Amino acid sequence: MGLRKRLPAVILLAAPALVILLIAASILYGAKNITMDTVWDSIFAFDPEEIDHQIIISSRLPRVVGAMLIGAFLAVSGALMQGMTRNYLASPSIMGVTDGSVFAVTLFMILIPNAGSEMYIISSMVGSAIGAAIVFGLAWLIPGGLSPVRLAILGTVIGTFLSGVAEALAAYFQISQSISFWYNARLHAMDPSLIKLSIPFALAGLALALILSRSVTLLSLGEEAAKGLGVRTSLIKGLTMLAVVILTGVSVALAGKIAFVGLIIPHIARFLSGSDYRWIVPVSGVLGGLFLALCDILARFVNAPFETPVGVITALIGVPFFLYLIKTRGGAQRA
Template sequence: MTSIAPQQVAPTTRQLAPLRRGSVRGLVVLTLLLVLAGLVSLAVGSRPISLGTVVDVLVHPDGSDASTIVHDLRIPRTILAIAVGISLGIAGALMQGHTRNPLADPGLLGVEAGAAFAVVIGIYVFHVQDLTGYAWFSLAGAGLAAAAVFAIGSTKGGPDPISLVLAGTAVSALLAALTQTVILRDVDTLDAYRFWAVGSVSGRGMDVFWEVLPFMVVGLVLAVLSASTLNLLQLGDDVAVSLGMHPMRHKAIGVLGVMLLTGAATAACGPVGFVGLVVPHVARHFAGVDYRWVIPYSGFIGGLLVVLADVVGRVVVRPGELQVGIVMALVGGPVFIYLVRRTRMVRI
């Protein structure tokens, strides 16, 4: 009996292991799903267009109404939705990995609160009225807020995960209070701000995408550099130091990546919640705990989730639309509760 038990356990372990390990095949599947979701996004709207027509006008633009709708309206919002989803998904994985906190969210760095406050100042003081102006103020505010959190939450040895979360919470609360103070004093500022604050990819042109793209690219590069070191950091700083690493340096790189990715995404379409919180859990469910797989999985799943949320928002209240930020709040909340309640939820 003693010799039979190990033989029964071993096959079960070998069978379950592939389910918790990322693979190139999994990334290929996610890529195909993302392409399919993008095509659906180009087809669905107040004026539905068949997938065949979408493919035809993509290959041969003919100046027809369908071609104009696809190229001028739906391609920019689809590309932006994918970019925002990828950025927020990867930022969430980095944030949870560096803080070793499964409930951490990129917004804990104060990025979203800083972006919102800067946009309000841009509207109230500088009378900014266009989305491009919102993007630059948002990006600047996100950077300054994250820098303040980073400075407050760092010790002599560098950024401390617990201190960063506490500092981010405090700074976010302060900036949120200042934002509410300004918009309550001026009705015109409130009217302009609320359309940005709801979180939407509609109405944005490719000019907004090109302006935030460099920040997203740099953030992605920093995320790639952090992937392999995050696995060692999960063992604790003492173990990482004994293996020749510099934990604080790598944490600084990771936090900078979170700041750039979240700041660029927020600048492009306003605050979109739950993506950075939920997506890393889904990624770990399929890819395991190896961050060399978790980070790319989080990017693809995040892009897929935001695109689908945008499509759902166009369908549920026709002929109107629900902004992607509202859809994510309606969908992300129950999904996250389900993930938390699962007895076998993947843990960091």
């Protein structure tokens, strides 16, 4: 077996060590540096009166765990979308899925301001479905609308529209301060209880993604080829979008809009893993989690002692990558 074929397995085997390393780095470094001894004591001898212990347990640990989960969810969503549509520009942030989530969360906060936290997750998933349905529905109606560049433009336009309407509603109903969390991706404000509530939904979405990965591989060969191999394409596409909606909805509910993770990471995972989505999906999840956690750490040092929004870091990487894809691959669907 060649090195290239072993690489996905190596990445997955190395993942636990890399996760522990990044969790340690994220906890230790920030506006206030913390020693390893303090971290150890906060975990095994927690003292609620100790400020550093409170920072670690209630802020930095949920923050890095949330960043890794969100990065994994967005990367897996992007991988599924790219494989299903054979569109190398497909991702939740570009196709209006995340903006649909923010729009729905805004409406939810206006209509049911005192509902439980689990409703944020549900409303966010509903919004993901609405955003995806509008973008892909319009793409079917427009000649050539499913080509990568046109679909990306359509997704950007619809996403901007939904985001603009959400901001206007937030301003009109005077909830702009409350809703700002979902616009700015503030990982430092991660809610540990919301992470716990999201786990069942996230596990369902990830399990569905892994189950569908073989069928997505066949879809990536083309719809006619997939049908010839016995794939029920309409069913698989519907279930794939369900997984995307769940994972993206959970991500937005946890930390708001974070762009480009779902675009960049699947391409890297595909380069490292080949064309089999049974490898691409889990490798995307691992790399996505590590990538966003690393971006979050970098965001603390760009303008220290002030924190830069993590979305700025992902955009600095993602925008050039997006332009590179358009320049090198043009407007044709992936072969």
